[in-house]
Amino acid sequence: MASRNPFSPTFGASPPVLAGRDDILDNIEDALATGPTHPDYTTLFVGIRGAGKTVTLNAVEDxxxxRGWLTLSNDATAGGLLPRLTRAAAELLNSGGSAGLSRRLRSLTVGGFGLELESAPTVDVARDLRMVLSDLGDRLAENGTGLMITLDELQSGDLDEIREFGAVVQHVTRREQRPVAFAGAALPQIEDTLLSDSAATFLQRCSRYDIGRLDPRATNAAIVGPVEQRGAAIDSRALEEAVAATGGYAFMVQLVGFHTWKAAADPSAGITAQEAAEGISEAERRIGRLVLDPTWRGLSDGDRRFLTAMTGxxxxxxLADIAARLGVNVKYAGVYRRRLIKAGMVVAAGKGRINFAHPIARDWIRDKAD
Ligand SMILES: Nc1ncnc2c1ncn2[C@@H]1O[C@H](COP(=O)(O)OP(=O)(O)OP(=O)(O)O)[C@@H](O)[C@H]1O
Ligand SMILES: [Mg+2]
Known part of the structure; x- marks a missing residue:
């Protein structure tokens, strides 16, 4: 009787073995031990869909x-980020009893952290957040811990809100040296939006980590580790082929692992190369639909024609070649370029050049076009 499949090919679901991110986590651990002067006290993870940003944020929270720290984790997609964070931070503060509350905050709490914050002008909301984080930070500093704030999907956040948030953290952490750390995650298009916005200096000053492909050793560990944890085994050629099929792309690692395990008659007797080959084909059939289809469906016909022209x-x-293939001028093609970068399908690749953001996109679109 085969035991439960250990792999987790689901967005945001922590993998059984989080491979290849030890350096990042070690640096952040070192930062928390050192304090706000450490460059990794505020970090930003950037990577394509399915690269493993969310689960790395989860690992940072863990x-x-x-270390006894409190955590606040939020998704920047929904509006009202500042009031949400303020309320959540106030709850953390209150749940520790009112002993550590300063007078100004106590009066604010008596007034109620209610809905009125939602409609208050941004400047007041920012001031409230700064006050709550300052008090929480002071209190946590007393017992030698701190607060870790994580924000996912920064690229879809509201620019003004993220600027305000950045200014607050800048003040509380950098200027006043309170133990309020930050880790954020975003798709690469953040380069063209938030990171090119001169007002978003906070994000620009965060330590940047590219959440890129896993190297073959890490990929190996991500596949064989979970198999062995279940008391099962995998044939060395099967493992080699599974590793190669993933290209080090984290989501594909889970997908290949999952379907390879599923194809195996008895994993505890050892997954064979034939079974791995079946699992790999199944994973290859599914990956495009899971990762690219959601974005593709939201694109206009013009966007799709542009991407199809890139598969040449x-x-x-x-960009000039694409414009020529489409029979439009370069300026017009530039409009598509910008839109597709924002959508996360395309990345800038040096002067006048572009590429697919996703390594599997080219083949997937070619297959579609056929
Ligand atoms: N280091 C890793 N080792 C093994 N598997 C991983 C690793 N990182 C992520 N995964 C797996 O990859 C998949 C995608 O991870 P995650 O949801 O964190 O991606 P993401 O970058 O946040 O994607 P999106 O931009 O769409 O939100 C999940 O199934 C996760 O378990
Ligand atoms: Mg994510």
Missing amino acids: LARS DDGSSK
Whole structure:
């Protein structure tokens, strides 16, 4: 009787073995131990869909909690970020009893952290957040811990809100040296939006980590580790092929692992190369639909034609070539370029060149076009 499948091919679901991110986590652990002067006290994870940003943020939260820190985790997509964070921070503060509350905050709490914050002008909301985080930070500093704030999907956040949030953390953490740490995650298009916005200096000053592909050793560990944890085994050729099929892309690692396990008659007797090959084909059939289809469905016909024109190249494309293939002028093609970068389908690849953001996109779109 095969035991439960250990792999987790689901967005945001922590993998059984989080491979290849030890350096990042070690640096952040070191930062929490050192304090706000450490460059990794505020960090930003950037990577394509399915690269493993959310689960790395989760690991950062676990790390903070294991040191006795409090955590606040939020998604920047929904509006009202500041009031949400303010309320959540106030709850943390209140749940520790009112002993540590300063007078100004106590009066604010008596007034109620109610709905009125939602409609208050942004400047007041920012001031409230700064007050709550300052008081919470002071209180946590007394017992040698701190607060870790994580924000996912920063690229879809409201620019003004993120600026305000950044200014608050800048003040509380950098200027006043309170133990309020930050880790954020975003898709690469953040380069063209938030990180090119001169007002968002806070994000620009965060330590940047590219959540990129896993190297073959890490990929190996991510596949064989969970198998062995279940008391099962995998044939060395099967493992080699599974590792190669993932290209180090984290989501694909889970997908290949999952379907390989599923294809195996008896994993405890050892997953064979034949079974791995079946699992790999199944994973390859599913990956495009899972990762690219959601974005593709939201694109206009023009966007799709642009992307299809890019599949005429095996590497990066010259914008001028794409314009020529589409029979439009370069300026007009530039409009599509910008839109597709925002959608996360395309990345800039040097002067006048672009490429697919996603390594599997080219083949997937070619298959669609056929
Ligand atoms: N380091 C890793 N080792 C093994 N599996 C991983 C690793 N990182 C992520 N995964 C797996 O990859 C998948 C995608 O991870 P995650 O949801 O964190 O991606 P993401 O970058 O946040 O994607 P999105 O931009 O769509 O939110 C999940 O199934 C997760 O378990
Ligand atoms: Mg995510």
